[in-house]
Each structure stands twice: as structure tokens, then as C-alpha cells.
Amino acid sequence: MSTPRLLTDYDACDLAEMLQNRDISVRQVLEACLARIDAVNPSVNAIVSLRPREDLLAEADKMDASGPAPNQPLWGLPIAVKDLENTKDLLSTSGSPLFADNTPEDDSLMVSRLRAAGVLIIGKTNVPEFGLGSHSYNPIFGVTRNAYNQSRSAGGSSGGAAVALATGMLPIADGSDMMGSLRNPAGWNNVYGFRPTAGLVAKDAEGDAWSQSLSTNGPMARSPRDMDLMLRVIGQPDHRQPLGQPAYKGYEDVNPKNISIGWIRDWSGYYPMEKDVLKTCENALDIFRDLGCTIMEYTPTIAPESLWDAWNILRSHSVACASAPLWQDPAKRALLKDAHIWEIEQGLSYSARDIHHAGIIRSDWFREVADLNLTTLALPSAQMFPFDADISWPKTVAGQAMDTYHRWMEIVIPASLIGLPAVSVPAGFSPHNLPMGLQLIGKAGQDAQLMGLAQTYHEATRFPQNHPPQI
Template identity: 50%
Template sequence: MNILDIGALAQSEALANGSLTAVTLMEATLARIDAVNGQVNAIVALRPRADLMAEAAQADATPRTGWLHGIPIAIKDLSDAKGLPTSKGSPLFADTIAQKDSVFVSRIRAAGAIIIGKTNTPEFGLGSHTFNPVYGATRNPYDLSRSAGGSSGGAAAALACGMLSVADGSDMMGSLRNPAGWNNVYGMRPSWGTVPAEPDGDMFLHQLSTAGPMARTPRDLAALLDTMTGNDPDQPLGLSPEPNLPEMDASLGPLHIGWLGDWGGAFPYEDGIDAASQAALGQMATLGHKITHLPAPFDAEAMWESWITLRSFAVADGLGPLYQNEETRAHLKPAAQWEVERGLGFAAHEVQKASLTRSDWYRCVTALFEKVDVLVLPSAQLWPFDVDQVHPPQIAGRDMDTYHRWMQVVVPAGLIGLPVVNIPAGFSAAGLPAGLQLIGPRGSDTKLLQLAQHWHETTHWPQARRPQLG
């Protein structure tokens, strides 16, 4: 098998035992990028070839510093990698060179990874469709006329094409889940606080977004999560869980899985999404797990209002200074301006009300997890849409009233910081990938990874059906 098609842990083992060199791996990686990246536009700001080959040669000549020693990685273009641009998909930051690594990036680098460039993302990560005025759109490798999802669309497409073996992403509104589902790979939103954010600005109020890993196998997902994980002493909130990878081979007994369907009709699904999801659940049942179809456990509209209030409140905190300046405001896309305007317009009691709804939902789902082990929803409500669309205006005949309503299915977990693993779940008749969200109670990250590994050992979807590119 091609060394780019095996997992990161397998590459690491080969590098450790001397059957593979970092130079050979880098040469193969750059050749794959040359062959396919022009079609999908997943990796951006690629470093000069000579520099990368020299760094690979140095990796071969020095003692191993960690399991990622000599393995090429590209960082999502919302996070900082020292010496590389952090454009955030915005012309305002296109020439901004990072002076240091983000916290989790420093951990990846310390584990020996060679950072080759960045992965593409929407402007400021807003909207689950990866396009921006700096680098353009990332295309789905299974159908180049379709979206790769977002905001970790570049990372997911790069994984699917074999340009990377593991990748980082981030997730506020499905950005580790939607693109993973649409690119036939694994993506994990860990329990909030597991992977530290940056110790900048407010560190208490905005508990919505988190970084996390993406990979073509759950074991690689666990390994990268363990590298990114751990409390940051410069931040007041966070978790320091036990490592996941050592537990991946532990016995996993039958689990009770709750299928939430379309949330009592609240979530419109494009034709084929429900059928693909239930087919995957049927296969999961053959692995010994019990599947129960659950009624809607909470008011979806109340949850949505809580979400869009807290999201806009958080976005206004980050982008408010750019909006307040008329010159820079003109460079913000309409969705960003809309979010900031909403966020700046809220009274304190409206934000408090939204947080109370969030708290009510957390109490509700805690009780629900006394009855089931894992909750399941689709990773997206529709198949990958036209890459030239900004966002889908309708799903199944129902109008989408915001630029992000089409991703409402990811809100239940994201609103309250629950861990979620996206698993590949098959393909449409047209050959487009589908995914499922495996959702667990806070702190159940290891159990979700074990379930994903159990699924992977049966299906091997990323290896069984690869993109057919030149």
C-alpha cells in the first residue's frame, strides 16, 4: 500500500523502525500535493519545497521527539503556526505572519511534526462551506463541483486525498463534523475544555468553539487528540483527561444508542439523508449495539434561539473591533457583519436568557444519558451542495432563514460542549459521502472513540472508497 494511504500511527511506526524515512515521506507528500491539490485547493500557504526537504532530512538525522516525528502536517488557517501566514480567509490578514504557535500547535510541533503549510477555511471560519477571497474555494474530492464543507473543509479534503494523514480542525457549529462527513473521514469535537484555546481576550464567557483532531482512522484521531489535549496553566478553564490511545483496544460491550431522527420534524433532511443514516444504524445493530428511536427531547426552536444569540454574542466579541472601523468593516463578508450587528444589539438579560435555555438543555440531556449511552444524529442535513453557492437556501422545500440554519443538526451537542465523533456512514446513489454524529455525555470522549474504532474495524470507509483524482 502507498505510504500516504496508511494511517499516521502506521507511518510513525515505520519511521521509528527505519523502514521509512522522513525524506521519503515528505517527497511522497509533496508529489501527492502536486498531483491533486490544484483540483481541490485544500492546502494553502505551502512552504518552499527546499525548506521542507531540509527539515525532513534533519528529522532523519536527529533523535525522535515524539510520535509525530517527521510526519507532515498542515494547520487550519484560523490558528497560528510560527512563520506562516494566518489569513483567517480574510484580505485584512492575508499578509499577517504568525510570531508564535497557538497552544495546541506548539504541542503538535513538540511531538515532532513538520508543519508544511495551512489548510483552507471560510472567512473567519463562518459558514460550513470553505471559500474565501484570499485562497478561493475548497472542492469536494468526491465531486469537484460540490462543497467540501467547513470550516475545516481544507483539512478534511486533504485527509481524503492522502495529502495529510492527520489534521487539526476547530468546531463551533459543526466545523469538525460536517466536513468530515462530507469527505468520508473522521472528525472529533472533544468535550469542551479538553483542547485549550488561546489565552487571549475573554477566557470565561465564550464556551462554544473548540479545536480537535481529524483523521482517516479513530486510532489516529485518539493519538492526535492526546497530543493536543491538556489544561493550559495560563487559562482558568479546562480539562486534563487521561490519554485515549491506550484505551482504544479495551473491550467495548454492547451500547444503547439513541437515534434522534429529524428531532420530531424540526430538522428538514434532503432526500436520502435519513435512509443513509438508518442504514448505518442498522449495520451498527449487527455489531451488538441496541438502537432506539427517541422522540424529540427538547424544544428545537428554543435551542436554536439560544444558539444564535450566544453565537452572535461570541462573534461580536471577536470581530467587533473590525466592524466598528468603517474601513475594515467593508472587508467583512455579509454573514460576519450580520453576526456582529446582532451580537452588539443584545441586552444583558437576552444573553442571560439564552444561557438559561442552554442550562435547561444540559439538565435535560444529562437525564437522557441515564437511559442511553450515545445519541446519534446525521452530520449534516443535506448532501454536499454546489461549490458556487454561498449557502443552501432550502432543504426539502423548507426555506433557510439564516446563512447557517442548514446546520441546525449540529447545535444540540455544540451548544453545551458535548463530545462528538463523526463517523463515515456510506454514500448516496450519486457517490457523495454521508456521516453520523456519535454524541456522548461530557467526558465520554474515550468511549466515543472506542465505538468509532469498533465501527471502523467493520467498515473501513475511508480506505474502502477513496476519491478518484489524478
């Protein structure tokens, strides 16, 4: 006799449809998620600032009484928002002691769109301090632990979101990605993370709207179809943004025979790789080949060292512009972690000529990809499997010393530097049952095609559903 299926096992799209049809209630879905949180979250610490249960149940009952309004595709779905986003009347700390008591009066633009689409916000998901570093720990809430091995890192900065998805605490989640923060934790927790084309998900209308940011918000889920559901909500233009993209209207049904994937591998040995990372990703590429895709090895002509140099300049400059006021106040500087101070001081040291030179490299790389006779590029989502959760960052990869706190994640910058859409799909597991992801990188604006390709792969593999964590 088969075990009855739990509501927390359903895809978000299926739950949304059942909720819209009133086949299930918002209270039923919420209670299932809260039960799962009670059972699992103490071991992984993925969800933080959970709202009081009585408040959540009262809100669910109110939603059930009124029913969904028109144009609320996410109605009734519980979600915990990444703790880098402002959420009205809910603690929003960015993982920093400087904001340990911060309760915003307004939602961020993305959160307001999710709320308008009908989500039930239950709390936040854990992050590294200010989102810096691909390991989700901070002095307020502590360490988020991997869904498949609680002694290992969950990745970051969307580590809490990825673990909450993998363990069934949430049906869908938001994340953000500057240096792989949607891709690394997705890969390390056997779920999907999608970094949209720069500008597709509009940011808050404040500050300099002309300088293209290196970071973007995006969706995470246990299937591309679920990510697509969220991206149709948050991937909408904002008339106050001068550098946006047309509205995202849903994924394309792709014919794999029309897809050519350039496998960059380790960029001719430039990226140090832990044993079995490449093998795991090549096994995933074999699935794409079996589906009909053309797979070929591709080595870019641009020097990878130049991308790293450009990235460091532009990233540190961006961090410094955002955080210099904190650094200039000695009392606040004392509460910043060392990596943050290093980023700010690096950024403040660069000249206009340095920034211009980095922009030239960035532009050269964009032009090279734009001219490629390939639809997609592929790289591992990380250069190593999840590391010990009790260290700050890995000092070596495959015996090679890492000279910065983020060098071990260098493999994500080819997409981040030029704002390309990229999705991390589950690739499989190491001999020690640690997950790895495969990055698929599309050309600018080809989000719908990339999402459709990921969904085709998912239908052939269903890694999250077929290999859930044993927790």
C-alpha cells in the same frame, strides 16, 4: 500482481511507528505527500500557503539526521495546519483580506503542542473567511472542492483539512468546531472528525478564560485511532485555564453490548432533510446494531426551536465580542463578508437578559442529556448532501427556505451548544456517490468511550480505505 502500497495510503499511526523505528525516513514520507499534493491539490484547492519545497526537504533531512526526541509521538508526520490557527513564520490569514499578509511571530498553543510532538508543518488548510459558514471559500485562496465531486462543496470550516485527508495529501489533520466544522466536512468527505468535550483542548491563554466558548479544536483523520494519536497530544490541560478537563489518555476498548444509542433522526420532522440522508445514516446505525449496540428512537423533550434561539444569541454574541473592533473601523468593515457583519450586528443587539435566557435554555438541555439513560445520541452530520461549490450557501433544504446563512447546519447545535463530545463517522453514500456522515454524541467527559466506539465501527467498515475518492 498487486500494486505496491503508497506511503500516502498508510494510517498516521502506522507511519508514526515506521518513522520511530527508522524503517522509513521523514524525507520519504514528505516526498510522497508532496507528490500527492502536486497531483491532486490543483483540482481541489485544499492546501494553501505551502512552504517552499527546498525548505521542507532541508527540514526533513535535518530531522532524519537527528532522529526523534523522547515524547514525540507525531515525529516526522507532515501536517498542514488549519488557516484559523497562528503558525510562527507562516502565513496565517483566517481567509480574510484583513490578514492577507499576516505572518505571526508565535504559534498558537495547539500548534506549539503539535510542533513539540514532532510534526513537520508544510502549510495550511483552507477555510471560509474567519471560519464562518460550512463552505470553505474565501477571497484570498478561493473555493475548496469536495474530494468525491469537484463541483460540490467540501463543507467547512475545516473543509481543506477534510479534503486533504480524503485525497491522501495528509495523514492527519487538525480542525476546529463551533457549528459542526469538524463534523460536516468530515461527513462530506468520507473521513472522521472529532469535536472534544469543551475544555479538553486548551485554548490560548488570553482574554476572558471564564466564559465557556462554543468552539473547540480537535483532530481529523482517516481512522479514529489516528485521531486518538493527535488528541493525546493536544488534549492536555493548561494550568492557566480555569475550566479545563483532565488529560486525554487514549480511547477505551468498548463492548458494543454496553452501548445504547438514541437515534434523534430528524427530531420528529423539525429538521428538513434532503432525500436519502436519513436512509444513509440508518444503514450505518444497522452496522452498530449488528455489532451489538442497542438502537432506539429518541425525541428530546426540550423544544428544538428553543435550542436554535439560544444558539443564535450565544453564537452571535461570541462573534461580536471577538470581531466588534473590526466592525467599528469603517475601512476594515468594508472588507468583512456580509454574513460576518450580520453576526456582529446581531450579537451587539442582544441584551443581558437575552444572554441570560439563552444560558438557561443551554443549561436545561445539558441537564436533560446528563440524566438520559443512554450512552450516546445520534444525528446525521448534515441535513443535505454536498451542494454546488459555486454558491455561497443553500437557500433551501428539502424545499424549506433557510432564513440565515447557517440555518441549513442547524442539526449540529445539540452538541455544540452544551460542549459535548461528538464524532462524525462515515455513513455511506447517496445514489449519486456523495458522502454523508453520522454524528455520535457522547456525554460530557466521555471522549475516550466515544472514540473507542468510533474505532469499533471503523474496524467493521473501513469506509475511507474501502471507498477512496477517484481523483
